[in-house]
Amino acid sequence: MEFFTKFPVMERTALMELKKGIDLSFRLFSRKYGDAIENFFDPLLFFLVKLEKLLLATPWPIIILVIGILAWFGSRSWKLVVGSAIAFILIGYFGMWNDCMATVAIISVCTTVCIAVGIPIGIIMSKSNRAEKTILPILDMMQTIPSFVYLVPILMLLGIGKVPGLIAVCIYALPPVIRLTNLGIREVDKEALEASEAFGATPFQKLRSVQIPLSLPTIFAGVNQTIMMALAMVVIASMIGVKGLGVPILRAISNQYLALGLMNGLAIVALAIIFDRITQEYGRRIQKHRGQKK
Amino acid sequence: MNIKKIILSALLILGIGSFSGIANAACGNVVIASQNWASAELMAEVDKVILEKGYGCEVELIPGATMPTFASMDEKGAPDMNPEQWANAVYTPLIKAVEEKRLVIANKAPITGLGEGWWLTPSAIKKHPELKGMTAMEILKHPEWFPDKEDPSKGAFIGCPAGWGCQLANANLFRAFEMEKKGWVLIDPGSAAGLDGTISKAAESGKPWFGYYWNPTSIVGKYDLQAVPWGIDFAGRDNWDNCITKAEQDCADPKPTAWTKSEVNTIITSKFAKQGGKDIVKYIGKRTYPGNVMNGMLVWMADNQAGGPDAAIEFLSKHEGVWTKWVSSSVAKKVKAGL
Numbered sequence: 001m002e003f004f005t006k007f008p009v010m011e012r013t014a015l016m017e018l019k020k021g022i023d024l025s026f027r028l029f030s031r032k033y034g035d036a037i038e039n040f041f042d043p044l045l046f047f048l049v050k051l052e053k054l055l056l057a058t059p060w061p062i063i064i065l066v067i068g069i070l071a072w073f074g075s076r077s078w079k080l081v082v083g084s085a086i087a088f089i090l091i092g093y094f095g096m097w098n099d100c101m102a103t104v105a106i107i108s109v110c111t112t113v114c115i116a117v118g119i120p121i122g123i124i125m126s127k128s129n130r131a132e133k134t135i136l137p138i139l140d141m142m143q144t145i146p147s148f149v150y151l152v153p154i155l156m157l158l159g160i161g162k163v164p165g166l167i168a169v170c171i172y173a174l175p176p177v178i179r180l181t182n183l184g185i186r187e188v189d190k191e192a193l194e195a196s197e198a199f200g201a202t203p204f205q206k207l208r209s210v211q212i213p214l215s216l217p218t219i220f221a222g223v224n225q226t227i228m229m230a231l232a233m234v235v236i237a238s239m240i241g242v243k244g245l246g247v248p249i250l251r252a253i254s255n256q257y258l259a260l261g262l263m264n265g266l267a268i269v270a271l272a273i274i275f276d277r278i279t280q281e282y283g284r285r286i287q288k289h290r291g292q293k294k
Numbered sequence: 295m296n297i298k299k300i301i302l303s304a305l306l307i308l309g310i311g312s313f314s315g316i317a318n319a320a321c322g323n324v325v326i327a328s329q330n331w332a333s334a335e336l337m338a339e340v341d342k343v344i345l346e347k348g349y350g351c352e353v354e355l356i357p358g359a360t361m362p363t364f365a366s367m368d369e370k371g372a373p374d375m376n377p378e379q380w381a382n383a384v385y386t387p388l389i390k391a392v393e394e395k396r397l398v399i400a401n402k403a404p405i406t407g408l409g410e411g412w413w414l415t416p417s418a419i420k421k422h423p424e425l426k427g428m429t430a431m432e433i434l435k436h437p438e439w440f441p442d443k444e445d446p447s448k449g450a451f452i453g454c455p456a457g458w459g460c461q462l463a464n465a466n467l468f469r470a471f472e473m474e475k476k477g478w479v480l481i482d483p484g485s486a487a488g489l490d491g492t493i494s495k496a497a498e499s500g501k502p503w504f505g506y507y508w509n510p511t512s513i514v515g516k517y518d519l520q521a522v523p524w525g526i527d528f529a530g531r532d533n534w535d536n537c538i539t540k541a542e543q544d545c546a547d548p549k550p551t552a553w554t555k556s557e558v559n560t561i562i563t564s565k566f567a568k569q570g571g572k573d574i575v576k577y578i579g580k581r582t583y584p585g586n587v588m589n590g591m592l593v594w595m596a597d598n599q600a601g602g603p604d605a606a607i608e609f610l611s612k613h614e615g616v617w618t619k620w621v622s623s624s625v626a627k628k629v630k631a632g633l
Contacts, residue, residue: 254457
């Protein structure tokens with residue numbers, strides 16, 4: 001009877017040994033390859049540091065101007081341009097400018113890395129069913145595993161700072177762009193493909209001139225989601241020493257500073273809304289353009 | 295006659311049994327804060343076992359941290375007990391709460407030989423042997439020995455994670471010692487895991503590390519961190535309480551000072567002091583962990599990745615000599631039987 005009421009648990013010491021063994025082997029791994037992996041990411045760190053310094057050194061009116069121009073090119077909507085400018089002015093006025101720039105820096109680099117890594121993976125997945133079957137569960141895992149779990153090995157391997165923070169953010173933010181690239185390419189009209197084949201297009205030509213252009217709106221939705229998820233990870237990244245809007249939020253949580261937490265939280269929301277609207281409008285515009293062509 | 299005796303004694307036993315049941319019920323429900331670091335977790339779990347098995351309380355552990363737990367106990371009277379309250383972070387409000395009889399300091403020093411301060415890894419001393427015996431004031435002249443990863447021209451001083459009481463103190467000392475001018479940056483490791491990660495990473499890869507830590511901890515035991523003497527006197531309570539521990543905007547002119555002497559208390563709410571009764575308050579008052587035992591337990595926890603509950607069992611079974619002195623022999627027997 002006891003067998004049914006009490007779950008047959010692995011023996012306590014054996015379980016402990018197992019845990020210890022996993023830890024020890026990872027520690028040996030990080031002792032052996034930690035430096036090499038760190039050096040591998042050095043260019044990325046260099047880029048991140050430079051970008052943050054650039055953003056901080058640039059006079060604020062120029063930054064707001066640049067954001068306004070970006071908003072205009074993305075959306076062609078005056079409302080959005082004025083809205084983004086006001087949001088940034090408010091963020092600066094409430095003393096969050098430096099943190100905000102640090103966050104913008106890491107989010108931009110993170111999005112770039114995710115696009116550079118994610119789109120090729122998405123293309124591979126769309127080309128091969130076997131690749132799709134292997135990669136999908138990995139994506140599921142990346143999206144659902146609690147971030148604190150992978151913070152530990154990242155910490156052991158790379159310590160604290162911008163690069164480990166970036167990796168933690170990317171693990172969470174990468175899946176949407178892969179998923180939607182895959183989906184977009186798979187959903188491209190069969191007839192359009194047949195037509196291109198009839199003209200004797202090579203697989204690469206097919207990909208470059210038919211599949212990717214036709215799936216751009218979907219891919220863009222993926223990029224948009226990636227940016228949103230990266231912003232959502234800002235606070236977690238701050239737990240391993242990434243500067244930005246997440247740091248004051250952590251401070252606010254531990255000390256019950258309601259106003260501080262609220263202000264920085266709203267600043268992240270403002271960034272998210274600006275990025276979201278700009279990329280969404282841009283995505284809609286490519287779609288509209290396609291609709292007209294049809 | 296015999297039967298009567300048997301019945302009588304049976305009644306007596308039942309009576310005692312039910313009496314002790316009533317006594318246990320009097321302890322009632324107790325909520326203990328299990329703060330998010332190892333020694334606090336261990337103490338909370340040990341208290342849970344002893345109060346449950348020994349005194350018949352119904353103990354619930356809830357997660358906590360220095361500032362939120364104190365605020366909640368002070369404002370709401372819950373949780374009932376915080377086994378390891380670092381008093382410096384809440385010095386003024388704690389005195390006030392005790393005066394106004396909301397909280398009781400049940401144990402003034404639940405762990406011996408503890409302290410906060412600035413520490414070096416042995417790898418730092420190995421790389422720069424001059425560091426041996428140097429005071430903090432002398433080390434501050436050499437930021438070039440601790441290059442920051444993100445800006446190697448600066449020296450990295452690892453401070454406290456955002457939101458910890460010590461974060462404010464370190465930030466204000468950073469200003470008081472004019473460390474920015476001397477070529478240092480104050481690194482915020484973001485979380486406890488981040489802070490420990492910097493130390494273990496430095497120790498494993500042989501890089502120098504200079505920053506804030508505290509004892510008793512497994513990290514100090516495991517990596518043999520070396521406490522740095524200050525080389526400067528404590529500049530008085532007024533400077534510490536009204537400036538160094540305050541947010542930057544409330545501390546315009548921090549004076550250079552050594553770290554205040556650390557004080558850890560076990561605090562309980564006055565409600566629990568009444569409800570729990572004399573015996574429990576007496577137990578809490580006697581419950582003092584010797585520093586070396588605590589450090590040993592912390593290293594054991596880290597090596598075995600044991601959480602609080604496992605560690606409590608390990609402690610209660612390995613260190614009987616320590617904890618049986620805290621309680622009466624009958625309680626000790628009950629706890630032992632319950633393990």
